[in-house]
Amino acid sequence: MNQNQDIKNVNNEISVATFDPDENSFKIFAEKDFKSVINLQTDDEDQNVSSKQEKELAKTNNLEYRQFQVSKDNLSEAMVDDFRKELENLPKPIVVHCKSGKRSGAFVMMHIGCQKNMSGEDVIKEAENMGFECDVPELAKFLKKYVNEH
Template sequence: MTIRPPAGIGRFAAGEQPDAVDLAQLAAQGFKAVVNLRQAGEVTRAFDPSDEGQLVTSLGLDYVHLPIAVEDLSAATVSAFRERVSSLPGPVYVHCGMGQRAATLALIVEAEASGTAAAEAITAVELQGLSITPKVKNFIASYLNSRLAA
């Protein structure tokens, strides 16, 4: 996996579950923190969150485990994510199993900060090769549109 620290305004890069080699590469590439959104016991590409946390901190990076399921995406989960990551040094790699939850939360927080429209934010994520289901796209659009209208 080759992930570059985000350029410009964004503090986040989002993607799938890294392995031990990927985590070492993230540290070498200048990332300062890792946020794991996976729930303990997720079956695909399992890497126990406590083992991951130990490895990440041994590499000199900050680590946050904030388990969130796709079906739990809500304004409250966005708020919890924003609160947990606000004090982390950047750049920050946010991951889940396949990248959808990570991309969703990272793009919402960045889009809110920059005033980016929902469609533009979703397109930016898809250009990075991450898939977002129609249900999650609708959540992103609804959330961002309601925030921008307020």
């Protein structure tokens, strides 16, 4: 499958890449007029390119770059809050990625849900309608709780 098809537009400002980017992906992000990239992978995950390489590739392609090392062990409200601040402040449009799009989709949808004053249940439904799989119970539970409390 062509990687271009693996970028889901959530709205005009935010998209989610549902794949682990490689060296060519950053050129594609730039060609698609993205201005920023947020990586949610941890440094100890198996990745096509390391986060250090991603940072270089982003710079080469004139993209702002941020990383939040998200794992089921370090998931926290503070991390989501920080992620949401970056979404507000980074140049747009922004593409967010992890390995499969599950963490990225969840984090982006928490942001959208809070912006739109939605319930956690509604956010899960909307995420699924957009093609995001909410099949990680801990993540789905965290998403609902976060959105319902913010």
